[in-house]
Amino acid sequence: MAYxxxxxxxxxxxxxxxxxxQRFSAAHELAHHILHATEISQAVHVDKGIRVLFRDNVSALGTDPMEIDANAFASELLIPxxxxxxxxxxGGVDLEDESAIEVLARRFRVSTAAMRFRLASL
Ligand SMILES: [Zn+2]
Structure with missing residues (x-):
């Protein structure tokens, strides 16, 4: 939550x-503070299911512009x-290569889903 x-x-x-x-959630909520201060000053902003957003690339894109922006901010903050x-x-990495994505995810201390999302967004 952010408030x-x-x-x-x-x-x-x-x-x-x-x-x-927790790291991704904190970065996501920080994004709301920086990008959406007006909105989160009016009411507590509760995020439910950020993890769900990353189950696949389609849902990771989301539909709420605030959430899309917060996810992009968090992704870029944690994986510059x-x-x-x-x-x-x-070089690049094959998005189907689970072991390569796991190595990168460990290095950046993010989930493999977050890493896959970041790689796909570049
Ligand atoms: Zn959010």
């Missing part, structure tokens, strides 16, 4: 989730393009 109350920003993540998921390019050593 701004009396000028103080608040981000909440589920401590029971995997650390990688220049660092990903370094990791790929000028």
């Amino acid at each position: 701004i109350k009396d000028g103080v920003g608040i981000i909440g993540v589920n401590a029971l989730h995997h650390p990688n998921r 393009g220049y660092l990903l390019a370094d990791a790929l050593e000028g």
Whole structure:
């Protein structure tokens, strides 16, 4: 969740989730603070199922522009393009190569779904 109350920003993540998921959620909520401060000052913004958004590339695109922007922000924050390019050593990766995606995901401490989404978005 993301909320701004009396000028103080608040981000909440589920401590029971995997650390990688918590990192993505925190980055996603940070995006709402930066990009959607007006909206989250008026009401608590609760995200349910960010993980669900990444089950496949179609749903990852979402339909709510705020969520699309927050996911893109979080993805770029946690997997900066220049660092990903370094990791790929000028090459690419086969999006069907699960082991290669797992190696990259571990390196950037994100889920394989988040890594696949980032790779597909480049
Ligand atoms: Zn959101």
